Amino acid sequence: MNPALRRVGWHLLVLALLVPLLYPIVWLAAASFKPSSEILQSLALLPKQVILDNYAALADGLGGVPIWRFFVNSILVSGGCAAANILSCSLAGYAFARLRFRMRAPLFGFMLATIMLPTHAVLIPQYTIFQQLGMVDTFWPMILPKLLATDAFFVFLMVQFMRNIPRELDEAARLDGCGSIRIFSAVILPLIRPAVITTAIFTFIWTWNDFLTQLIYLSSPEKYTLPLALRLFIDTTDSSQYGPMLALSALALVPILLFFAAFQRLLVEGFATSGLKG
Amino acid sequence: MTTVLDRPPRVPKTRTADRKRRYGERPSVAYLFLSPWIVGALLLTLGPMAASLYLSFTDYDLFTSPEWTGLDNYLRILTDDPHFWNSVWATTKFVVISVPVQLAAALGVAMLINRRSRAQGTYRSAFYAPSLLGASVSVAVVWRVIFHDWVGQPNRALLALVLLAVWQFGAPMVIFLAGLQQIPQEYYDAVAVDGAGRWRTFVSITLPMLSPVIFFNLVLDTIRAFQVFTGAYVISNGTGGPSDSTLFYTLYLYEKGFVEFKMGYASAMAWLLLVAVATITALLFRSSRRWVFYGGDA
Incomplete structure (x- = not known):
């Protein structure tokens, strides 16, 4: 096989491993903008609607502590x-x-x-x-x-x-x-x-x-x-x-x-x- | 590559005058530098180890003074506590499955990205990232949500924890990669001349040359796997459920000591853990004489 093609194949293989590996972190970032009801329903990356309510809810603090x-x-x-x-x-x-x-x-x-x-x-x-x-x-x-x-x-x-x-x-x-x-x-x-x-x-x-x-x-x-x-x-x-x-x-x-x-x-x-x- | 297994360099014998010039001070200066470590070793390591051995023969609830009960804790743990054996079983399964799978993934990926490329550094960092994040409660929470269908079923819940451990293969991978890069190219060239294929090259060059690094990763990963706590706590709400399937030894010890305040009982468990880990480490060291190859240029 020609070396350039092999190199591209190598990059693709590495990326094919990296994408699922880093998916949970990217998913976390995306899911934090989803409504709670949508989070459990699908593991899709993109929210159906982007909301800031989750972060807004944090502004109230937790257990009386900001x-x-x-x-x-x-x-x-x-x-x-x-x-x-x-x-x-x-x-x-x-x-x-x-x-x-x-x-x-x-x-x-x-x-x-x-x-x-x-x-x-x-x-x-x-x-x-x-x-x-x-x-x-x-x-x-x-x-x-x-x-x-x-x-x-x-x-x-x-x-x-x-x-x-x-x-x-x-x-x-x-x-x-x-x-x-x-x-x-x-x-x-x-x-x-x-x-x-x-x-x-x-x-x-x-x-x-x-x-x-x-x-x-x-x-x-x-x-x-x-x-x-x-x-x-x-x-x-x-x-x-x-x-x-x-x-x-x-x-x-x-x-x-x-x-x-x-x-x-x-x-x-x-x-x-x-x-x-x- | 340097590892924990290195010995300190031998200090050459010198004449007294020479020695005085080189180490022109009383040794008490050394103890000055060392004093925080010495205090820590005595008060926070050796002392507590002795104390927990003593406590393991007592009934102790933290609030009243310990009451000597002899071997009672050990007898109850070993003969009268099904949860204990469940926790031993869950931990054993976790260690025996997660450590080899994690190391195999680490070695495989290290070999994959060990290739001359400007992207190698970036890829190495990207694979390493989960190792920095994986111990956090945040990631355990993500696991709990992603695997919410699994955490209610005994075998699946444990599998989710195994996956969480394997996900962090980047740390041993980085060490494997450093090891691979120390294997002299001439070795590969020599077997290539002999017409060896990939598998033969792997078995006759890579594996033996890498065996000290494999051993190092195996020992530290095994010890670390015994101590995993956060993932099991978060996935099971601190219960170790369903039906004790995620009741890791550490989690059960925490429950006994810091939820039920059975500190004597938990101390006995801590000593059993220490003995088990020390025995396994000693066995690994013993076995290493047969399969770890020290020598060559690496």
């Missing part, structure tokens, strides 16, 4: 987690990548093993701890673990990045009289910017999506994040709520899609090279 509040809460939790992960994981990563201390190998091995630890193994005692600290129904149970570098994925990501920085740079700085703290802040940190951005965005998105932790810790509606606000819809069996439910679902995905559009290359590559999993 919708923007859920967004602000989600941004606070996800942003707080991202900042905490950048700080704690780069510090720990630097120690593992560059400094010498006793027990480095076993501690590094332990850190890698915690990547595989199921969250549920520590869920209940952690809950007890945060309850004793009076932090239930605050954002701290989400943010504090990140501040203590429990997200081993990102410690590992930082280590991998720092290993690729030539040691000569550290040594030159060391000869100039810099200590480890200054080397970290003046030499290493500026050079690991891609790792920092990757960590920030992945942490933000994964926290934004996380349901279980927020479900367990947040109980008053004014503290609810978006996943919990959506749960309020799930609990009602009233199908007239389908429209507003899909409208809020669509809105909740917008920040992820924006981040992805802006940083897709960095995200996909950061993910591929570190063996990091989403």
Whole structure:
């Protein structure tokens, strides 16, 4: 077969896979403009009539809480987690990548093993701890673990990045009289910017999506994040709520899609090279 | 490609003066950098693991202090709780079906788009997108609406969750693609000279050269599949129904611990999960000696 034809065939085949794959997301966007009664009747993409009622209904808020509040809460939790992960994981990563201390190998091995630890193994005692600290129904149970570098994925990501920085740079700085703290802040940190951005965005998105932790810790509606606000819809069996439910679902995905559009290359590559999993 | 399986580089032995120049500080500086991680490891990982082991031998409802009951929780879980076995069965079916199907899709698509083209980057991102979105409540809600005819039937409801997992094949796909691009072209050229067809090339070059990446994806995907929660919760209204078909282990553990406040019981379940996941991981590592090929240039 001629190569040009083969190439066209290849594009067509890839697109034939991509269209059904991305259909649910496109459908969500379209369905959020359909009347609730039409949503269940057909999975067609285009609404018979385009309405804004679903979004208008959201303007009334949910359970007495305005919708923007859920967004602000989600941004606070996800942003707080991202900042905490950048700080704690780069510090720990630097120690593992560059400094010498006793027990480095076993501690590094332990850190890698915690990547595989199921969250549920520590869920209940952690809950007890945060309850004793009076932090239930605050954002701290989400943010504090990140501040203590429990997200081993990102410690590992930082280590991998720092290993690729030539040691000569550290040594030159060391000869100039810099200590480890200054080397970290003046030499290493500026050079690991891609790792920092990757960590920030992945942490933000994964926290934004996380349901279980927020479900367990947040109980008053004014503290609810978006996943919990959506749960309020799930609990009602009233199908007239389908429209507003899909409208809020669509809105909740917008920040992820924006981040992805802006940083897709960095995200996909950061993910591929570190063996990091989403 | 670098993976979690890499070892830290060996630090060459140096003379003391040299060492002093290179690491001119007391090791306490290292512990300063490491202190958040150490506190976290002790207070949020090791401590809680020990605590949940203790709690698993008690009756604990969060409000009164735990009461020692010995093996009672374990005995009740294993001999007197049909829902527990339903949840084990639902989770097993989900893991055993979704992980291989997802990895096969990931490998297939990685091989498909591994071709010199300016569009490759865009296609890679597009296939990856569901992996970023798929864990959200939003997508679970979409699934619930799209599959509304299915969520009421036991087998179909589980199938919808399997599809949701497989839909997110982009994450392992991206890793497979990076692995494929590390296989030296000369290997393919060599078997092409021998007249090997596509299937033979796949079996004798691609699969063995990719086996470390397959292993890596298999381990992490299996562990992740055991922890899936959101989709099952949303599709079944948090009940795990119909007839426990979507009662994933994590969902049942959540119900016991945070709805019924049987924290001791749930802790015992958490430890059983930990033991099961650790055993499966160990078995996968053991089996890897027989089929994972480390070596060559990749």
